[in-house]
Amino acid sequence: MAKITASVFTSHVPAIGAAMDLGKTQEDYWKPLFAGYEYSKQWMKDNKPDVIFLVFNDHATAFSLDMIPTFAIGTAAEYTPADEGFGPRPVPKVQGHPDLASHIAHSVIQQDFDLTIVNKMDVDHGLTVPLSLMCGEKDPVKDSWPCPVIPFAVNVVQYPVPSGQRCFNLGKAIRKAVESYDEDLNVHIWGTGGMSHQLQGARAGLINRAWDNAWLDQMIADPAACAATPHIDYVREAGSEGIELVMWLIARGAMSDVPYDATDLEAARAHSVSVKHRFYHVPASNTAVGHLILENN
Amino acid sequence: MALDKPYQDIPGTIIFDAEQSRRGYWLNQFCMSLMKADNRTRFKADQRAYLNEWPMSEEQKQAVIDMDLNRAMQLGGNIYFLAKIGATHGRSFQQMAGSMTGMTEEEYRAMMLAGGRSAEGNRYIGEDGDAQAHRQPQGQQSTVGGKKD
Numbered sequence: 001m002a003k004i005t006a007s008v009f010t011s012h013v014p015a016i017g018a019a020m021d022l023g024k025t026q027e028d029y030w031k032p033l034f035a036g037y038e039y040s041k042q043w044m045k046d047n048k049p050d051v052i053f054l055v056f057n058d059h060a061t062a063f064s065l066d067m068i069p070t071f072a073i074g075t076a077a078e079y080t081p082a083d084e085g086f087g088p089r090p091v092p093k094v095q096g097h098p099d100l101a102s103h104i105a106h107s108v109i110q111q112d113f114d115l116t117i118v119n120k121m122d123v124d125h126g127l128t129v130p131l132s133l134m135c136g137e138k139d140p141v142k143d144s145w146p147c148p149v150i151p152f153a154v155n156v157v158q159y160p161v162p163s164g165q166r167c168f169n170l171g172k173a174i175r176k177a178v179e180s181y182d183e184d185l186n187v188h189i190w191g192t193g194g195m196s197h198q199l200q201g202a203r204a205g206l207i208n209r210a211w212d213n214a215w216l217d218q219m220i221a222d223p224a225a226c227a228a229t230p231h232i233d234y235v236r237e238a239g240s241e242g243i244e245l246v247m248w249l250i251a252r253g254a255m256s257d258v259p260y261d262a263t264d265l266e267a268a269r270a271h272s273v274s275v276k277h278r279f280y281h282v283p284a285s286n287t288a289v290g291h292l293i294l295e296n297n
Numbered sequence: 298m299a300l301d302k303p304y305q306d307i308p309g310t311i312i313f314d315a316e317q318s319r320r321g322y323w324l325n326q327f328c329m330s331l332m333k334a335d336n337r338t339r340f341k342a343d344q345r346a347y348l349n350e351w352p353m354s355e356e357q358k359q360a361v362i363d364m365d366l367n368r369a370m371q372l373g374g375n376i377y378f379l380a381k382i383g384a385t386h387g388r389s390f391q392q393m394a395g396s397m398t399g400m401t402e403e404e405y406r407a408m409m410l411a412g413g414r415s416a417e418g419n420r421y422i423g424e425d426g427d428a429q430a431h432r433q434p435q436g437q438q439s440t441v442g443g444k445k446d
Contacts, residue, residue, distance in 0.1 A: 015390060032430055060377040064329045083332050085384025157377050159304075159314035196413075200376045201367055202309030203428035203433070204394040205405060207413025232303045235419045241312050241376075283409040285391045 001179045002185035006047060006276075007251040008040070009292040010133055011288060012192045013057060014125040015285035017089055020132050033289060035280035037133050043276060044134045044146065049188040051097050051148050053104075053174065055250045056126035056192045058153045059084070062118070068158050069116035071170065073108075073150035074123075075101040081140075082122035090140045095286040097148035104150070105194070107177030113170050118153075127151055130192045133291075154247050155202065156193070164246045168227035171253020173261035191251030195280075197287030198239030204217050206239040207288050210223055213246065213280060216290060220275060223252045241287075272297045306421055309428040313375040321373020322362070327351045328378035364416045365399050399434025 006062065016033070019025055025034045061082045079094040105115050131145055132138070138145065155161055162170075171189070178187050198206040215238075218226040227249050234243045252258070257272040279291040304312040311317065318325075327348065331338045340347040348358040358436025360368040361382060383393040388397055395405030408414060427435055 012369065018389075031422070039438070059380070060325070060329060060375065061332070065318060065325050083334070085331050085381035086387075087334070098308055156374065158318050159312055198310070199380075199390065199394050199412075200370055201310075201311060201397050201428075202399070202430070202433050203307070203414065203419055204309070204397050204417065205414040206416060206428075207406055207409075208416045209412065211416070235304055235312070236307055240307075240312065282412055285389065286394045286409065288413070 002051075002183060002187055004053075004175055004178050004180040004189055004254050004296065005049070005254055005257070006188050006293065006295045008134060008188060008190040009132070009248050009251060009290065009294075010130050011195050011284070011287060011291070012129040013284045013287050013289065013290040014084070014128045014129065016289075017125050017129040017132055020137055021090055023076040028080050034286055036281055036289070036291060039137050039277050040291065041295060047295075048091075048146050050185040051053055051100055051187045053150045053152060053178070053187055053189045054127055054130065054192065055152045056130070057156045057244055057246045057247060057273050058121075059124050059126055061124035062121040062153070062155060063155075063289050064119075065158070067193055068155050069118075069153070069214045069275055070155045070162055071113065072116040072121075072153040073101055073105050074116045074118050074153075076119050076121065077104060079121055079123045079149075079151060081126075081128055082124045082282075083125050089125065089128050091132060092138050092140050092144045094127065094131070094145060094151070094198060097150055097238045100178075100183075100185065100187075101150045101272060104174060104177040107169070107180055108170070108173045111173040113173055113177065119149075121151065121153075123151055126144070126159070126193060129161060130190055154251070156244050156246065161243060162229045162246060163231065164229050164249045167246045167249040167259075168223065168253040171250040171255075172258060173248065175254040175258075178233070178254075189251045189254045191248035193244030193247050194242060195245065195290040196242045197239035199241050199286055202240070205286060207282050208237050208239075208240075208242075209280070209282060209288065211237040212288055212290060215281070216292065219248060219252055219293070220273075220292070223249065223255075223258060227253070235292045252294075255294060308419055308422050308426065308430065313371050317373050317375070319373070321357075321375065321378075323351050323353045324357045324369065324372060324374050327353060327361075328381045329376070331381040340385060345385045348409070364395060364396065398436065400436035404436040413435040
């Protein structure tokens, strides 16, 4: 059976991708940020998954105002890096895993989450920057990403956006879906985006280091309580785009210390998670950067 | 019963909800068109002519030409969409965000390097933080969004 063994959490700032693509990672401004991912790149090599289930938000790229799915799962064989207004990032195409993705869609929809199934989608920095941070620079022609990726897009652009609680519950449903897949696959689930930032108006540049770190503490130690954080708290405390953090709760909800149903309580209590790496940095362009690696024990 | 919109009492913040989305539909769809290189070329060659192809309001077109992002957001623009105009002009997100604060690029960058804007005084309208309306424009710059006040 397939199994989720680890979760990775990281911000996905576009400027980070640009810094990598333009060879600026060793400049004074960027050096401390990339130093925070050195451990992670080695960890990826040492713990290479068979599939990455990557939760991100589309930044008005694949989905315009014509169509706004709350949750969208990619079931395609491949995804092309998008042109976000400055040309596509020079990174490899992303290979999908149509069979596992379709299996997860089937299972999760039957657990009463309405997913939009997407067979054609360009992927933006929300998906490619986390891959670059964890896997390093890649030549778009010669290289490839280390494994197939299932993109999972969450609407955090047009309100109403899903609550942290709903995202957390969805994570549980995804884990149940993965564990019902027959093939032995090592799956990582990534929650990306977020940490405090506001990109708009007179309040642009808001950073709340204390709130971010308290939120991280709680997400690690007491994710069910963290999931109850209301939307308005994210916006008021961590900036209007800080709402992206709800996506981390999908990955957190998929970890094995969180029971996916009431009958699994005992099994869940027997499990624990280890924090393999934690990193926080201000600023990357307009935002705080948070990063965390959790492993199931 | 009216919908609960608790996010309307945060200074300097417009939440992109269905109401804003309806207001800004064509403005944001115009932004999406800039994801194609040919459209970016045509837009840059003659902004007015390109904008006239879209059923946007005159105010929305003028906000785009002025690169007045605060105005564009009031008129229904969303920052994730508007970012594509900045990208077309070769501006970084930091430059775009800075342009909405009244600060110079250097001032905004310095604020971020110093740890960013504090949440203190900026959680509710009526407090005394630096994002409050009575404290605009910020910094040394007397222009907001590239447009003279």
